[in-house]
Every structure is written in structure tokens, then in C-alpha cells.
Amino acid sequence: MTIDWGIVEMAIPLLARGTLVTLEISFVAGVLACILGFTLGLCALGHLRVLRWAVAAYVDFIRGTPLLIQIFLVFFALPVIGIRLDETWAGIVALAANTSGYIAETVRGGVGSIERGQTEAARSIGMTHPQILAYILLPQALRPIVPPLTNELISMTKNSSLLSVISVYELTRAGQAIISVHFVPFEIYLLLAIYYYGLIKTLSWLSRWVESRMPRL
Amino acid sequence: MTAAGREPALRVKGLTKVFADKSGPKTVLHNIDLDVASGETVVIIGASGSGKTTLLRCINYLERPTSGTVYLDGRVIGRIYRRSGKWKDASERVLAKQRRGISFVFQRFNLFPHLTPLDNVAIGLNKVSGLAKRIARERAAEHLRKVFLGDHLHKRPSELSGGQQQRVAIARAIALEPTIILFDEPTSALDPELVREVLDVIRMLAASGMTSVIVTHELSFALQVAQRVVFMDEGTIIEQGPPWDLFAAAREARTRRFLEHFNLPDVRAGS
Numbered sequence A: 001m002t003i004d005w006g007i008v009e010m011a012i013p014l015l016a017r018g019t020l021v022t023l024e025i026s027f028v029a030g031v032l033a034c035i036l037g038f039t040l041g042l043c044a045l046g047h048l049r050v051l052r053w054a055v056a057a058y059v060d061f062i063r064g065t066p067l068l069i070q071i072f073l074v075f076f077a078l079p080v081i082g083i084r085l086d087e088t089w090a091g092i093v094a095l096a097a098n099t100s101g102y103i104a105e106t107v108r109g110g111v112g113s114i115e116r117g118q119t120e121a122a123r124s125i126g127m128t129h130p131q132i133l134a135y136i137l138l139p140q141a142l143r144p145i146v147p148p149l150t151n152e153l154i155s156m157t158k159n160s161s162l163l164s165v166i167s168v169y170e171l172t173r174a175g176q177a178i179i180s181v182h183f184v185p186f187e188i189y190l191l192l193a194i195y196y197y198g199l200i201k202t203l204s205w206l207s208r209w210v211e212s213r214m215p216r217l
Numbered sequence B: 001m002t003a004a005g006r007e008p009a010l011r012v013k014g015l016t017k018v019f020a021d022k023s024g025p026k027t028v029l030h031n032i033d034l035d036v037a038s039g040e041t042v043v044i045i046g047a048s049g050s051g052k053t054t055l056l057r058c059i060n061y062l063e064r065p066t067s068g069t070v071y072l073d074g075r076v077i078g079r080i081y082r083r084s085g086k087w088k089d090a091s092e093r094v095l096a097k098q099r100r101g102i103s104f105v106f107q108r109f110n111l112f113p114h115l116t117p118l119d120n121v122a123i124g125l126n127k128v129s130g131l132a133k134r135i136a137r138e139r140a141a142e143h144l145r146k147v148f149l150g151d152h153l154h155k156r157p158s159e160l161s162g163g164q165q166q167r168v169a170i171a172r173a174i175a176l177e178p179t180i181i182l183f184d185e186p187t188s189a190l191d192p193e194l195v196r197e198v199l200d201v202i203r204m205l206a207a208s209g210m211t212s213v214i215v216t217h218e219l220s221f222a223l224q225v226a227q228r229v230v231f232m233d234e235g236t237i238i239e240q241g242p243p244w245d246l247f248a249a250a251r252e253a254r255t256r257r258f259l260e261h262f263n264l265p266d267v268r269a270g271s
Helices: A005-045 A049-064 A067-081 A087-112 A116-124 A129-166 A171-182 A185-212 B052-059 B092-101 B117-128 B133-146 B162-175 B192-207 B219-225 B243-248 B253-259 B265-270
Strands: B010-021 B024-036 B041-045 B067-072 B075-077 B079-081 B087-089 B102-105 B180-184 B212-215 B228-233 B236-241
Touching (some): A005 A049, A005 A185, A049 A087, A067 A087, A087 A129, A116 B092, A116 B102, A129 A171, A129 B092, A129 B117, A171 A185, B024 B236, B041 B052, B052 B180, B075 B079, B102 B162, B117 B133, B162 B192, B192 B219, B219 B243, B228 B253, B236 B243, B236 B253
Parallel strands (some): B041 B212, B102 B180, B180 B212
Antiparallel strands (some): B010 B024, B067 B075, B079 B087, B228 B236
16 A cells, blocks of 8 residues: 555645634534523523423434434425525534534533532522523533533534535545545545544643633532 | 511411322321511421421422411412412412522522622622622621621632531521521531531521521520420421420420430429
């Protein structure tokens, strides 16, 4: 097995561009997923039964179907009901929708892990349920929530490679484009693996740094 | 001690609590009646499992009573009167409002660990009573000085001793100027050497006219602080009266049997 170094040299900047796109998409999708996930998670903890059921059904659907199918659904099914998104935004929406389901569960679990006495103490000074969530439970739950949350965001970044199937020009798609012209699958997929590995390692290192800076109780 | 016809601060009428258990329904409180006058300190004693704690929890609706009514200053807690003429269970939102007149001091303090002692006390004044944050903090600091914690305003709750934490919890309870404070075994989770500082604070507050119901196993404390002692067993009030009368000359055999477990030499010497 010999490696075509000429191809590698040519691919490196192209893949770097793809990495940038992967980062951008993951960043936007991550922000959306957090907003949606925290909202859903808090709804799941609320007192409105309809909302709790809706969130449970949503999370169940997200967890019970493959991400690839969800991506196709957003890309091909949304236009049918009149929502047209270009492939990048469709990809972002699909990733965010998927990850938000998992984040909602993480939030619900994290807040649920705070001992009952906290809720009771807050109720005993006359706080309402939304106040208890906002001022008492959520601030304490942040610490247990953050590690699984960053895990979710990191796997989302990895999963963004699936967006190549709807032609989003992210890292995997950038590699495939090179392969289709030069037919050098081994070199390119190896390079892709190295790029993803570097990216994911960097993100894990970053998230551990964030976790270490979380205030202790 | 209250003028005839005046509403008691707290009135519990026919309160029954049934817990649905795996082995079937279990009645923890049977038809409890209890009045507490304004300024009065009532101590509830009884063996564990006698329903004392459940009674306190039902009074401020941490548990919803199965039946019976709780009145605070003559107003019904936990239910609202519909125009249709029927009573309806109050929603959590309404309950939160009705509950402001009742404070609760927990056995395990339940301080908010992410807040300083100052903010543990200030948060209720700020978010519930609606005071501006700065004023809420000033007020909170005053209350913490009252329980001798003026030097610990900005620490973490975890840096405080159990006794100090419970005193913060008491400051949090009095800050909202409730009609009544319920104490659920406030010293049971404390190391013996820390019990006294907490009891001293409660004694001081009782002397200053605070209305309270205290569940405790500290009988000599009950003797000093209570106007009335209530003995509970198996979910009912067996008997009640001034502490000296009850400790020295209980009428009911069950009360005497319970009191035998304690050393109360000063009582017997005094009687």
C-alpha cells in the first residue's frame, strides 16, 4: 500500500475548509439544540400535562428513529408542507432537532436529581413552580447537566458527517468530492478520520476545561 | 390568652391524611383538631411514626390532606371557594400565595447550597415579597444578625456548621414575617454540641412573640419554651396541656408510657 502524497497535499486545505463548515454548522445547530433542549426539558418538568406529553412523545420519536432518517425527513418532507430550506439549513435543523431531544432528557434528569428538600424549602417560602425551577433547581442542576450536555454536543459534531447525504459541503462531503474526482478513497478517508479525531479531541478538551471551571457547591 | 371570638393564628379542623401504600391505604392522621393562638408556642411530642411530621407537612400543604381544613388567620389554605358554591383544590400557583403566611424549618435545613446565607434569606424577600434586591439583602442581613450570623453572610452554606445552617434556615423562615413558623425536629440532624445554639435562637424568637408549632424530642426545651404541649400517638392527639401538667401528671396511660423514656428529673422534683 502506498500513499499518494500529492493527493494528500492537495486535500489538506480543501478538507480544512470542510472542517470549518462542519464547525460552523455544529456551532449553530448546537446553540439551537441547547435553546430547544432546555425549553423542552423545562416543559417536561412543568405542571402542564399536555406539554409534558408532547415533550415525551417528541423525545420518544427522536430516540426511536435513526438520525439519517430524520435528516431525510427534514430535507424532503418539510418542503411538502411548504417549508423550504436549503441543504445547509435543513441539515442544521435536523441536527438541532435530534440533539435537542437528548438534551431535553439530560436537563430533565439533571433537575430531577436535585433532592426533594430543595423544592420543599422553596415552596415553603412561597415560591411558584416556575420560580423554583429558575432560581433553585436549574442553577444547582447545571453542574450535573454540563458533562452529559457537552457529550451530546460532541456526538452531534461527529454525527454532522451524515449531512453529506444531503450534499451539505461539510468535512465528509468535502472528502467525498475529492474521492469522486481522483478516486483515492484510502488516503482521503484516512485524512477524514484524522481531521475528525483532531476536531473531536479539541472539543473534548475544551469541554473538560469548561467543566473544571463550573462553580462547586 | 386570646380574646374570645378572635380568630386563632392557625386552626386545623378534622384533618385526616391517608397514604396510598402498596399494602393498601394507610391512615397517618385521624381527624386532627388543633388551634394555635397568636403568639403561642405549641410543642408536639410523640414517638416516631405517630404522625407529627406529617401533620406539620399537611398544615402548609407540602402534603395535601385527604380531608379536613387548615385555616390561617381565619382563611382557608389549600382550597378556593368557587362562585358555584363548591370548594376546589387550589392550584400550586394559588397555594404558593396562600402559603406565604406559613414558614417551615426543616430537620435537614434544606438551605439552597448555590446561594450564600445572605441570599438564602434574601431570595424570598426579593422573588416572593417583591422587594428590590438591595433592600432584600439589607433586610436579610438584619435577620441573620438576629440569629447571630452577622459574620457569615457571604460564605457558602457548606462552610457552615449544622447549627449555623439551621440558624440560617430560621432566619429564612422569619424573614417573610409569617403568621406562624413550623419547626420539624429542628435539632434532630445536629451534633449534640450544636443543639443548644439552635434552641437558644428558637427560645429567643418565642419570647419575642413568634407564633410557632415545634415538633421535637427535646422535652426539657419544650418545658421552657412551650405554652402548650401536644402528645400524639398513631395519628391522633392523645392529650395536650401546659408542659408542667402534662409531664408531671399525664392523664393518659399512653402519654405516661412515652414520657417514661425520658429523663426529666427537674419535672419530678418540681412536682
